Amino acid sequence: MFDVICDQYHLLQMMSRFGISTGFGEKSVREVCEAAGVHAPTFLAVAGYLKNGRESAPYYVERICVSALMNYLRQAHSYFLNFQLPSIRRKLISAINCSSANEVAYLILKFYDEYMGDVRRHMDYEDKCVFTYVDTLMRGKASGDFRIEQFARSHVGIDKKLQELKNLIIKYYNASDAAELINTVLFDIFSCEDDLRQHCHVEDDLFVPAVELLEQRVAQGEKPEDDNVTASPDTDPLSEREKEIVRAIVRGGSNKEVADRLFISVHTVLTHRKNIFRKLGIHSVSGLTIYAIARGLVKLDEVEL
Ligand SMILES: [Fe+2]
Ligand SMILES: [Fe+2]
Incomplete structure (x- = not known):
């Protein structure tokens, strides 16, 4: 696991969204996943997809356990809504002059707050409607007329407005008195924008096709997957x-x-x-x-x- 993380350090974020923390010693990916009760093939599928890009998605879809991927997406929602976006807002407030005299700063903050509202609505819909539908599906039942294809058709990226905010600040906000603070916020926005884009791609390229496979299995009367993971004993490389x-x-x-x-x-x-x-x-x-x-x-x- 250590080698995988050092090869792509941004996977640290993915790891925590799977509920795995640092401090795993010399364990392999499989051992770390099993100790944390995480479906290892899903962990490796998401890591492989993030490394190899969107074209690689079909190769990974069949390896995915839907409930494991859904837990990962739920954790990501919680991270964006409860940590990353509020943290950017706090930094934005300390970096820009929000007094009523500075109209551009006031409008930037207003723009950001509207954006946070959009992201919250987007993720609430996924948590409350889409994931609830998939939970029912995993119990072997198809509920109502809803199908994942409907979600896929209307699913749009939520990184665009953040990109626009970043562009507005760079082009129109004069930060001569707080350049370092503004740069810190901009770095965070760049990184959050990438992270949100990847999140939406994982939903489009891995989650939706994996749920479609699940829908087919349920329609054919097959029992949905059993993804129980049993913990493996702790291992140490030293005698x-x-x-x-x-x-x-x-x-x-x-x-x-x-x-x-x-x-x-x-x-x-x-x-x-x-x-x-x-x-x-x-x-x-x-x-x-x-x-x-x-x-x-x-x-x-x-x-x-
Ligand atoms: Fe999402
Ligand atoms: Fe989404």
Whole structure:
């Protein structure tokens, strides 16, 4: 998992929307997903789609578990509405002069508030109508006349107005007295615009086709997928002997002292040390100490800081 995240650091955001937090150690993607109760093929499908672009969507659709993807989309809605958009608003207020004398600033804030209202309505509709319909479908029932195709037909991107706001600020707002603050808001708007665009693409390219497949299965009387994920036992790349060496190293002392305490040669300590650092991708005793405390191998008062 660590390699996947370092390859595309923006997947950190995707990971948290799947309910996975950092601190997963050396676990593989499958192990991290299973420990968090997340459907790993769906996680990998969304990661692959975000990396490879819209043309790759058909390859991933069949791998998707609809309920896992829907949880991801719900979390994304909550992130935009409760965190990202309010945070941009706060930064906007501190960056622009909102006094009534500055009419452009006043209109920019008004424009932004109207935009937040539009996004809230868009996401509320998806949460309350579309996702509720899909929940019913997953219980094997088709409700009323609604079909996902109707949603797909009227589904529009919600990033355009944000793009317009950014353009208005850049072109018409003179921020000579708060250039750094305005730049920070603009960076956030650029990033939020990309994020919202990708969110809508995931809905159009992965969610809608996956729900269409589900509709077909339900229409044919098939039982919808069972996506229960069972947690796998925690795994650690180090052997018990290597953990013992880690404890001795982080408790302090020279290689000779560590060797004497464990009744082994200095050469053996150095070989273990090299293997441990390679396996963990850690290259310092301070790093090894964080690992040892996080894994519960030692207590803070036992280590040499
Ligand atoms: Fe959405
Ligand atoms: Fe949407």
